[in-house]
Amino acid sequence: xxxxxxxxxxxxxxxxxxxxxxxxxxxxxxxxxxxxxxxxxxxxxxxxxxxxxxxxxxxxxxxxxxxxxxxxxxxxxxxxxxxxxxxxxxxxxxxxxxxxxxxxxxxxxx
Amino acid sequence: xxxxxxxxxxxxxxxxxxxxxxxxxxxxxxxxxxxxxxxxxxxxxxxxxxxxxxxxxxxxxxxxxxxxxxxxxxxxxxxxxxxxxxxxxxxxxxxxxxxxxxxxxxxxxxxxxxx
Numbered sequence: 001x002x003x004x005x006x007x008x009x010x011x012x013x014x015x016x017x018x019x020x021x022x023x024x025x026x027x028x029x030x031x032x033x034x035x036x037x038x039x040x041x042x043x044x045x046x047x048x049x050x051x052x053x054x055x056x057x058x059x060x061x062x063x064x065x066x067x068x069x070x071x072x073x074x075x076x077x078x079x080x081x082x083x084x085x086x087x088x089x090x091x092x093x094x095x096x097x098x099x100x101x102x103x104x105x106x107x108x109x110x
Numbered sequence: 111x112x113x114x115x116x117x118x119x120x121x122x123x124x125x126x127x128x129x130x131x132x133x134x135x136x137x138x139x140x141x142x143x144x145x146x147x148x149x150x151x152x153x154x155x156x157x158x159x160x161x162x163x164x165x166x167x168x169x170x171x172x173x174x175x176x177x178x179x180x181x182x183x184x185x186x187x188x189x190x191x192x193x194x195x196x197x198x199x200x201x202x203x204x205x206x207x208x209x210x211x212x213x214x215x216x217x218x219x220x221x222x223x224x225x
Contacts, residue, residue, distance in 0.1 A: 004152075032211045043200055043216040044153070051211060088152060092212045096141065096160060097168070102152040 003027060004101035006089055012107045019076040021104050023089035026070070032092035033065055033072045038103065039085045048074060079108045113137065114217035116201050121222045123188070123195065131186045131220045133201035140206035142184035143214060146170060147198040159184055160206045188222065196224045 005024045013019040025033075032051055036044035050056045050063040050072065062075040072091075076083055086103040093099045114135040123129045133142065141160045145153040155168030159178040173192025178184055184203075188195045198221050202214040 008150075032213075034213065043219045046213060046215060049211065049213055096206065096212055097143075097155060097158065098212060098214055100152040100154075102150075 003093070003099050004089060004091065006101035006104050008102055009105040010107045011104055012109060013076075013079045015079060015081060015108055015110050017079055019079045019083065019106055019108070021074045021076075021087050021089075021106070022071060023073065023101055024071045025089075025091050025099075027091065027093055027099075028067075028070065030067075030091040030093065033063070034090045034098070035061075035063060035072075035074045036088040036090065036100075037085045038088060044088055076106070079106075081108050081110055084108045114201060114203055114215060116199075116217040116220050118220060119218065121220055123222060123224050125224065126190045128187055128189050129222070131188070131199055131201075131222070133184045133186065133217060134182055135184075135201075135203045135217075136182060137203055137215070138181075139203035139215075140181065141204045141212075142178070143202040143204075144168075144174070144176065144184070144186045145200040145202065147200060153200065156186065194224075195222055197222060 003026050035048040037047045038044045048063040050065045056063045060077045064073045086105045088103045090098045090100045117132045143158040144156040154170050157176040159165035175187045200219045201217040204214045
């Protein structure tokens with residue numbers, strides 16, 4: 001079993017709709033979780049951090065964490081074509097390292 | 111402006127050559143990291159350093175070497191022992207501390223191609 005599992009996609013979303021991305025992880029001791037956005041050919045950009053169970057909202061983004069079920073999700077409301085990118089989830093593992101998933105590619109269609 | 115710079119943006123290497131990728135940050139972060147990304151893949155950790163003059167191997171350190179002589183700089187050398195070095199190389203930094211949350215911020219990356 002991989003440490004971090006993400007559906008590779010592509011996740012096709014109509015403009016204005018909600019994009020829902022999921023990520024499951026295997027390390028029950030993880031305390032910090034992150035979502036990065038990566039445009040094609042560019043480096044990852046941190047868009048959300050979440051540390052406790054529940055929801056965290058930042059603009060059109062909402063991260064949801066459920067440690068008991070070992071998953072973290074990202075909702076993108078009112079999706080725009082500029083949201084088309086690959087979204088990487090990551091969690092803080094032992095030794096102060098991050099472990100990354102393979103990413104979910106999102107395509108927002110006008 | 112605070113940030114992380116990487117150079118060069120593109121690098122071409124001949125078989126058998128060692129090449130060094132530069133990473134500099136002015137965020138006053140203690141920890142720095144090197145990742146490798148292959149097409150359609152996630153990030154894999156090569157080396158990381160949480161303090162000057164100290165560094166640890168990541169998951170795929172073979173064929174790579176690093177140094178951390180200054181807080182601001184963490185260069186990566188891709189040696190001839192790395193058999194498949196063509197990839198996108200990303201440097202990141204964060205505030206260190208095992209108890210910290212470790213938000214990592216990335217530089218723009220170096221794309222290395224072996225000819």
